[in-house]
Amino acid sequence: MGDWELVALRDAFFRLDGGSMFGVIPKVLWDRKKPADERNRIHLGLNCLLVKSPNWTALIEAGIGDKIAPADEDIYGLERETGLPAELAAEGLETDDIDFVILSHLHLDHCGWATVRDGDSYHPTFKQARYIIQKSEWQAAAKPDRRSRASYDSRNFEALQKGGVLHLVDGEHEVLPGIRVMHTGGHTWGHQIVVLESGDSRCVFLGDLVPTLAHFKTNWHMSWDLFPLELMAVKEGLLREAAERDDLLFFTHEDGEAFARAGILGEV
Numbered sequence: 415m416g417d418w419e420l421v422a423l424r425d426a427f428f429r430l431d432g433g434s435m436f437g438v439i440p441k442v443l444w445d446r447k448k449p450a451d452e453r454n455r456i457h458l459g460l461n462c463l464l465v466k467s468p469n470w471t472a473l474i475e476a477g478i479g480d481k482i483a484p485a486d487e488d489i490y491g492l493e494r495e496t497g498l499p500a501e502l503a504a505e506g507l508e509t510d511d512i513d514f515v516i517l518s519h520l521h522l523d524h525c526g527w528a529t530v531r532d533g534d535s536y537h538p539t540f541k542q543a544r545y546i547i548q549k550s551e552w553q554a555a556a557k558p559d560r561r562s563r564a565s566y567d568s569r570n571f572e573a574l575q576k577g578g579v580l581h582l583v584d585g586e587h588e589v590l591p592g593i594r595v596m597h598t599g600g601h602t603w604g605h606q607i608v609v610l611e612s613g614d615s616r617c618v619f620l621g622d623l624v625p626t627l628a629h630f631k632t633n634w635h636m637s638w639d640l641f642p643l644e645l646m647a648v649k650e651g652l653l654r655e656a657a658e659r660d661d662l663l664f665f666t667h668e669d670g671e672a673f674a675r676a677g678i679l680g681e682v
């Protein structure tokens with residue numbers, strides 16, 4: 415896209431309960447798009463977006479990582495192939511080559527590789543990077559409400575502050591020329607999306623605002639969303655505009671191709 419190269423990297427595949435993934439939508443409808451397995455789970459990707467420019471390298475999202483307990487790996491049906499560090503290596507990159515890490519939010523399936531284990535403690539994986547997170551998400555993750563507690567694992571983010579890599583932002587923020595984060599809320603208190611613009615082209619990294627292609631319709635959203643009506647309002651406006659402009663969209667949890675053109679996805 416313009417001067418940049420956008421690369422979809424896949425940390426792993428996993429499975430989540432199909433009912434939870436589609437909130438109030440009946441199974442007879444969602445099962446046609448995302449068929450459930452014998453444990454009612456649907457197959458999902460853990461996709462990260464790498465942006466390479468001549469002057470910097472940015473990573474959006476950090477996968478599920480390697481801190482999941484074996485019992486939970488079974489519940490999540492985790493299928494690792496290469497993993498994010500190996501995917502970066504295949505792109506000729508080491509962890510110290512990443513200049514910016516942008517995290518949509520701090521649920522454990524989005525920031526798993528943000529930190530790595532070092533003896534009894536953890537340190538930032540991307541030591542040279544600036545990690546861009548919404549301040550409201552940081553505060554919510556540090557003191558999670560009881561509904562969200564199981565979705566946060568402090569080992570994934572606590573060390574970012576001590577490591578001096580944490581860069582908290584409040585609302586809309588230009589990370590680099592052409593790369594903006596926008597606070598959306600909806601899914602969590604501090605969920606953000608990333609808008610990439612180069613020349614006439616635009617790509618929107620949707621995070622968990624729209625996790626898969628099957629979530630394109632406004633009322634098809636997850637039961638984990640803390641603020642459904644807020645999410646639906648933001649999503650509707652954003653996807654309508656994206657469809658008009660035929661933006662490139664990036665879907666974090668799609669198990670097939672992570673990119674899609676908004677213009678071909680139909681009615682919101």
Ligand SMILES: [Zn+2]
Binds near residue numbers: 521523524622667
């Ligand atoms: Zn997620």
